[in-house]
Amino acid sequence: MSDEDVLGIDDVRAAAKRLAGIAHHTPVITSGTLDDLAGAEVFCKCENFQRVGAFKFRGAYHAISRLSREQLDRGVTAYSSGNHAQAVALASRLLGTRAVIVMPSDAPPTKLAATRGYGAEVVTYDRYTQDRAELSARLAAERGLALIPPYDHPHIMAGQGTAALELLEETGPLDALVAPVGGGGLIAGCATVAKAFAPSTRVIGVEPATADDTKRSFDSGERVSIPVPRTIADGLAVTCPGELTFAVNRRHVDEIALVSEDEIRAAMRLAFERLKLVIEPSAAAPLAAVLSGRLDLPPRVGLIISGGNIGAEQFADLLREG
DSSP: OOHHHHOOHHHHHHHHHHHTTTSOOOOEEOOHHHHHHHTSEEEEEEGGGSGGGBTHHHHHHHHHHTSOHHHHHHOEEEEOSSHHHHHHHHHHHHTTOOEEEEEETTSOHHHHHHHHHTTOEEEEEOTTTSOHHHHHHHHHHHHTOEEOOSSSSHHHHHHHHHHHHHHHHHHOOOSEEEEEOSSSHHHHHHHHHHHHHOTTOEEEEEEETTOOHHHHHHHHTSOOOOSOOOOSOGGGOOSSOOHHHHHHHHHHOOEEEEEOHHHHHHHHHHHHHTSOOOOOHHHHHHHHHHHHSOSOOOSEEEEEEOBOOOOHHHHHHHHHHO
């Protein structure tokens, strides 16, 4: 199966129809201050205002909504550091099924609490010694649950791409689109949309420098695995790109940029002080890249602000450390 068969603009449009009236149509904000600092006109798609506080709701709801009634009666499982966990938990509740979520024991407490609050059963593991995918696969087999992966699935990618679809329908074609890269589902969906609107659009993915599996994979031409990354951007702490997402992203993504932990903190601070947005570290990575001065930005740039799930104490601590 080619990457064109995996995901196309029609798949994203179909996902948008399923999500209509369910997912929030999140705002696009602009800032003169940000434009001056970036040297470009920047349009921020604020998925921190999405249900569960992150873009992940789009893909999770879309994927679960396509399951049979028989499968919904049995339930679903997923693995996640937090945002996909919450998204699957809420989507499952809305669609009348049960969710069992595998989460790292050191996941942010706010994300653990929210996932349980949406009604999911949480099974914890040690991210440095245990394989979350294996744990979820075992649960799926033992309990007859459908596995809802965090990124490496066509329905997940199509759902995530609806964020860019909304952005571009509001702004028109952009010269560049910048998005964070963890497993690659968000940027795969968004890049598919951006290139369909205007093939010349430059798509830039952003990773923490300590979690550069996709950058290394792009440079080598094949998927590369790295040790479990240590980064404040927990949503981007992935060891290897997804098989399907990497295929799509190699076709549509033009560049992978890296940012430091301090640059992520500085971007969070600027978003809070000047844009009046509370965003989590993973969501701040694209903003950090735009502010770094290392990107040769074209005139009109879209920026996916992927989420805002962070506790007050952690937020304050990260800004204090920066």
